[in-house]
Amino acid sequence: xxxxxxxxxxxxxxITAETFGNAILAQFEMKPRHVRLPFxxxxxxxxxxxxxxxxxxxxxxxxxxxxxxxVNMDVLKVIQDGCKGMLLDMFGTxxxxxxxxxxxxxxxxxxxxxxxxxxxxxxDRIEAINxxxxxxxxxxxxxxxxxxxxxxxxxxxxxxxTSLYLAMQCGLKAANYPLIxxxxxxxxxxPALVPFRNKIFGLTISPDRLAEIRAxxxxxxxxxxxxxxxxxxAEAEAMMRRAGIRWLSTTTKSIEExxxxxxxxxxxxxxxx
Amino acid sequence: xxxxxxxxxxxxxxITAETFGNAILAQFEMKPRHVRLPFxxxxxxxxxxxxxxxxxxxxxxxxxxxxxxxVNMDVLKVIQDGCKGMLLDMFGTxxxxxxxxxxxxxxxxxxxxxxxxxxxxxxDRIEAINxxxxxxxxxxxxxxxxxxxxxxxxxxxxxxxTSLYLAMQCGLKAANYPLIxxxxxxxxxxPALVPFRNKIFGLTISPDRLAEIRAxxxxxxxxxxxxxxxxxxAEAEAMMRRAGIRWLSTTTKSIEExxxxxxxxxxxxxxxx
Numbered sequence: 001x002x003x004x005x006x007x008x009x010x011x012x013x014x015i016t017a018e019t020f021g022n023a024i025l026a027q028f029e030m031k032p033r034h035v036r037l038p039f040x041x042x043x044x045x046x047x048x049x050x051x052x053x054x055x056x057x058x059x060x061x062x063x064x065x066x067x068x069x070x071v072n073m074d075v076l077k078v079i080q081d082g083c084k085g086m087l088l089d090m091f092g093t094x095x096x097x098x099x100x101x102x103x104x105x106x107x108x109x110x111x112x113x114x115x116x117x118x119x120x121x122x123x124d125r126i127e128a129i130n131x132x133x134x135x136x137x138x139x140x141x142x143x144x145x146x147x148x149x150x151x152x153x154x155x156x157x158x159x160x161x162t163s164l165y166l167a168m169q170c171g172l173k174a175a176n177y178p179l180i181x182x183x184x185x186x187x188x189x190x191p192a193l194v195p196f197r198n199k200i201f202g203l204t205i206s207p208d209r210l211a212e213i214r215a216x217x218x219x220x221x222x223x224x225x226x227x228x229x230x231x232x233x234a235e236a237e238a239m240m241r242r243a244g245i246r247w248l249s250t251t252t253k254s255i256e257e258x259x260x261x262x263x264x265x266x267x268x269x270x271x272x273x
Numbered sequence: 274x275x276x277x278x279x280x281x282x283x284x285x286x287x288i289t290a291e292t293f294g295n296a297i298l299a300q301f302e303m304k305p306r307h308v309r310l311p312f313x314x315x316x317x318x319x320x321x322x323x324x325x326x327x328x329x330x331x332x333x334x335x336x337x338x339x340x341x342x343x344v345n346m347d348v349l350k351v352i353q354d355g356c357k358g359m360l361l362d363m364f365g366t367x368x369x370x371x372x373x374x375x376x377x378x379x380x381x382x383x384x385x386x387x388x389x390x391x392x393x394x395x396x397d398r399i400e401a402i403n404x405x406x407x408x409x410x411x412x413x414x415x416x417x418x419x420x421x422x423x424x425x426x427x428x429x430x431x432x433x434x435t436s437l438y439l440a441m442q443c444g445l446k447a448a449n450y451p452l453i454x455x456x457x458x459x460x461x462x463x464p465a466l467v468p469f470r471n472k473i474f475g476l477t478i479s480p481d482r483l484a485e486i487r488a489x490x491x492x493x494x495x496x497x498x499x500x501x502x503x504x505x506x507a508e509a510e511a512m513m514r515r516a517g518i519r520w521l522s523t524t525t526k527s528i529e530e531x532x533x534x535x536x537x538x539x540x541x542x543x544x545x546x
Contacts, residue, residue: 004375012530013529013530013532014533015292015529015533016292016293016296019288019292020289020293023289023364024364024371027344027379027381027382028375028377028380036533036536039533063374065375069296071300086370088367088371090293091296091297091300093366094361094366095297095300098301098338098359098361101338102277102301102303104301104302104303106300106301107300107301107302108300109299117524117525122527126528129433129434130433133406133437160402160403160406161402161441164406164437164441165441168434168437168438168441168528169441250390251390252391253390254389254390254395255399255441256286256288257285259286260286260287260288260311260312263309264311
């Protein structure tokens with residue numbers, strides 16, 4: 001049961017407000033209810049938001065916590081004047097001191113995700129997603145020269161979610177290739193990858209965790225057996241060591257942590273700005 | 274050319290620092306260089322970060338802007354004491370007032386993305402990604418009953434990136450189905466979808482933009498011709514109207530905006546918390 005509600009109020013998508021608010025709230029032992037109020041971009045909508053927030057506060061008998069990333073000052077003023085919650089104004093707090101330091105005025109433009117859909121950065125990102133999808137699970141050897149990174153590892157070591165995350169959130173063209181028994185017999189990386197060794201990054205995982213994950217897909221199979229998982233992981237790690245490629249263990253890591261580590265190691269030139 | 278560097282310093286991935294910092298910086302007409310310094314979780318690494326920041330400031334002759342989301346107080350103190358940049362301490366600024374209001378102490382635990390890899394929320398998210406991949410572009414009719422949302426639209430209207438985003442960032446099982454000439458001739462939604470009409474959401478796009486996007490893939494094809502795009506879009510919109518499903522135009526919208534709107538409309542029960 002939640003005992004308090006947290007609102008994320010934004011004139012854009014509310015993604016920034018929620019990302020940051022969640023990070024702050026993760027510092028507290030509590031499970032509040034989350035309500036995202038996106039696209040609050042008129043004074044009318046602001047009054048509606050105030051009513052909803054204040055009503056919730058009355059019902060729960062506790063001040064709602066209200067994270068705002070409002071750029072429109074008229075909208076912000078309605079919230080500031082009317083809202084009985086605890087207001088955490090994320091933009092106001094930092095934008096003003098930055099104006100001082102930078103010596104320039106902020107332009108109060110709403111929503112950094114709007115008007116991006118025709119920008120180069122955005123179309124590159126969509127292209128990266130398409131690339132990563134087309135190069136998921138070794139589906140295609142075409143244009144591997146265009147990849148920013150090529151992930152390798154045994155089946156279910158985390159390659160697919162990591163590739164898609166790298167594409168979606170970082171704009172990286174991330175291909176991924178499974179390491180399979182044929183590779184282990186040959187004791188070599190998949191031949192298509194050899195010319196691109198400097199962009200290969202390996203993922204490994206503990207055999208116990210791998211067996212658990214595989215058992216959810218195919219219970220009681222040889223594929224999911226702990227013996228088979230042990231062998232595959234040992235073979236894959238030996239191969240990565242022999243090939244001299246960088247690798248990490250995904251066992252206790254989230255996609256975000258895996259992707260951050262890979263980015264630090266790979267540092268694709270074209271993404272430095 | 275950049276003229277100033279912005280650092281994002283975190284004891285975790287730095288994703289929160291960068292997401293929020295980018296939103297703040299989007300308020301200013303400037304193109305600073307971005308440097309993310311993740312996993313700064315020891316005093317030693319903090320001293321290294323301070324050296325890097327101060328060196329950059331000297332070389333550029335301008336104070337670097339330093340966004341921090343540091344939870345470890347010893348690390349934060351090293352940065353606060355040594356850093357000659359402009360420090361924007363995102364956690365300190367908000368955590369203290371929240372402690373007062375909530376009447377509980379924050380636990381200063383590092384990295385909300387760590388230790389999540391075995392949580393229910395995290396495994397649900399991975400499952401959602403796998404579901405969305407398996408149900409991309411009408412690949413599978415299996416277990417559509419388990420989908421949270423089913424996107425429909427003509428080829429290249431934005432279904433695939435939106436589905437993957439909804440899965441990756443919101444944990445939604447998002448299937449997607451193309452609307453194709455056979456559907457238009459039959460004047461009906463793809464038969465497999467009919468039982469699930471209440472979770473269908475349509476994407477449309479302006480014919481001009483669609484022709485542009487398709488021409489990048491297949492220049493000078495009938496597929497990409499403006500006449501064909503006009504016909505397909507008109508047919509698809511007519512079908513969505515007849516079927517009474519909700520839809521939006523993706524023409525000028527980013528994935529984030531499309532996904533936020535869909536979430537608002539669909540509001541899957543299981544994701545309310």
